[in-house]
Amino acid sequence: MLDQLLYGFSVAFTPFNILIAFLGCLIGTIIGVLPGLGPTGTIAILLPLVFSMPASSALIMLAAVYYGAMYGGSTTSILVNIPGESASVVTTIDGHKMALQGRAGPALAISAIGSFIAGTFSVIILTFIGAPVAKFALRFGPAEFFSLMVFGLSTVASLAGKSVVKAIMSTVLGLMMATVGIDLVSGAPRYTFGNPFLLDGIDFIVVAIGMFAISEVIVTAEELRTGARRQIIKAKRIWISFREFIYSLGAILRGTVIGFFVGILPGSGATLASFLSYDIEKRVAKHPERFGQGEIRGVAAPESANNAASGGALLPLLTLGIPGGGATAVMLGAFMMLGITPGPLLFQKHPDLVWGLIASMYLGNLMLLVLNWPLVNLFARIMYIPARYLMPIVLVISTIGVWSLSYSPMDLVVMGVCGVLGYYMRKHDYPLAPVLLGLILGGRMEQAFRQALIISHGSPMIFLQKPISAVLLAGALIFLLLPYLLERWRRFRLAREAALKEEA
C-alpha cells in the first residue's frame, strides 16, 4: 500500500502541479476570505478554469482551492467573527477573542499548522486502516445516524453562556429553520408561506451572515460609542511561539482523530467534527473557563478536526462512491469529468487515481502551510483597520455573498430577520453557534429519523435497540447532564467542607 501512496506522490509532485497547487490555494484563500463566499462558491467560480487542464492537475487544483477556501473561511471567523463556512463556526468563539487581544497572527497560524498536521495524519490513517474502518461505517444505518446527530447536538452544552436551557433553545431554533422548504421525503412544502424562494429552504450562509455579520456591526457600533471596544493591542509576535505550539499539540492530535472518524460518516462530517472536538477539548482541559476567552486550543482543535474530516470523507467516496462533504463532492465531480465512477472497485481498477487523489489533497494541505507564512502577516494587519471603516465594508461584501447564492431578494430579507434575531440573542445569552449547528444538521437528522422509523414500522424503540445508536444516545444524555451534575457535586463538597470547618 505504501509503494502505491509513494507512486501517487510521484504523480502529484511535479513542478507544474506544485505551481498549480500554489495558485489554487492562493486564489481559494483570497476568495474564501470574502465573507459569504465559501469553498463551494469558490470552486463553482473557478470550475471553468479547471476544465482545460490534464486530469491529475485539475484534481490538484480543486483540492488546493478547496483547502484555500476553507482556510479563508476560518480567517473571517477569526478576524471579523463571521464564519465563512459551516466547519469554522466554532472557530469564531475563541479565534475572534484572540484577534481582539492582538493575537490574530497566532490564531491564524495555529489554524494552518493544525490543518497541516491533521491532513498529514489523516492521510496516514487513511492509508493503513482505511479499509476496515470503511466497513464499520457501513454499519451506520439511519437510526445510528440520527443518534450521532443527537450526540453532535449535545455538544452545545459546552457552548452555552450562563444558561444551558438557552443554548438548547438556540439549537432547536436552528433545527426548526432547517424544516423550512420542501420536505425531502414527502415533497410537502413546509413553512414557505407560499413564497417560492423559500422552497429550497434557508441557506446556511444567509443565517450565518445575518446573525453574525449584522449583529457584529451593530455591537461594534455600540462598543465604539460607549468606549467598551478597546484598541486592539499591536501584536508582538505575528507567528506563534514554540511554547504555544507545544501547548496546542494535544488539541491538534485529538482534533485529528475525532475529525477523521466523524468525517468518514457521510454528511456534515466536518461541521460535526469541529463542534465535537471543541466540546471534548473543553472537557479535558485543566482550565475550561479559559475557553471562550481566547484559548488557542479552542482554535487548534476544531480547525484540525475539520481538516482531518475531509481526509476521512475520502473513504466513503472511494469505497462507496458517496461524497462525505463539500471537498469530496467536488472530487466526485472531477472523477465524473474523467469518466470514472467511484465505487468499491476503484481501488483495484484505478489505484493510480486513488493515490493520486490522496496525494493531491496532501499537496493542497502542504501549500496551505507554505502560503500561510506571508498571508498571516497580511491578514493579521486587517485587524488594525479602524472598525468604523472595516465593519461597514465587511457588511456590504457579506450582503453580496448572500445575494450571489441565488440572486434572491428573499434571501436578503431572511438575512435581515436573522440579523435582528441574532442581535437580540447575542445580547441576552442565547449563543449563536448552536443555531447554525442545528440548521446544518437538521435536514439530514430529520431524514435519518424518518427513515429509521420507516424501517422499524413506526416503533421509536429502534434507536435503543441498535447498540451503536443506544450508546450514542446515552453519550448525548451524559454530555448534557454531566456539567450540571459535576457542578452539583462540587457545591455539595464545598458545603460539606465548610460545615466541617465550622465544626472544627
Next chain:
Amino acid sequence: MKTKLKRLLTRTRIEALVVLLGVGGYIWGGLSLPPYYHVPGVPGPSVFPLILGCVMGGLALWLLIYPGEEKRRKEKEEDKDKGTSGEGYWSWKQLLSNWRFFLMWGLLIAYVFLLPVLGFPISSALLLAAFILLLGERHWYVAVAIAVVFTLGIYLIFTRGLQIHLPLGVLEGIFRW
C-alpha cells in the same frame, strides 16, 4: 398588584412567552399541512416539526418557571458597578437618546429591501457613507470618498473578476457596462 406583575414579568419570562407563541404557530403550521402528503403507516412531514415544537415549548416553559433572574439581577448590579452594563438600552429615555442605534437598524433594513430595487452601487454607497459616519468618522468627505471608492471597487471585482451579477437597479438605463 401592578408592581407584582411587573416583578413576575421579567425579561426572560417575556422571552419565554414570545417563544411559546412562536412554537404555537410553528406546530399549527406543521399540523395544517394538507393530508395528501401523509402516507398511512409512514411518519409524515409534520412529525419532526411536532417533536421540535414540543421540545422548544418545554424549554420555554422551563424558562418561564425558572428564569434564573435573581442570580442575573445580582450579576447585573455587579456589572453596573463595573460600568460595563449593556442593559441600559431598555428604559425609554435611553431608547430615545440612542437614536443612532435605531437609525442603523433602519438603514440596514432599508438596505436589505432596497438593494434589488435601487441597485447595488447606489444603495451600497449610501449605506457605507452613512455607517462610516454613524460609527464615528468625523469628516464627511472621508466617509463619502471611502464609500464611493469601495463601492466601485467591490462592484468591479465581483462583476468582472468573479462573474457575480449585481443589480444595477435605477442605473440600469444609464450605464451598460
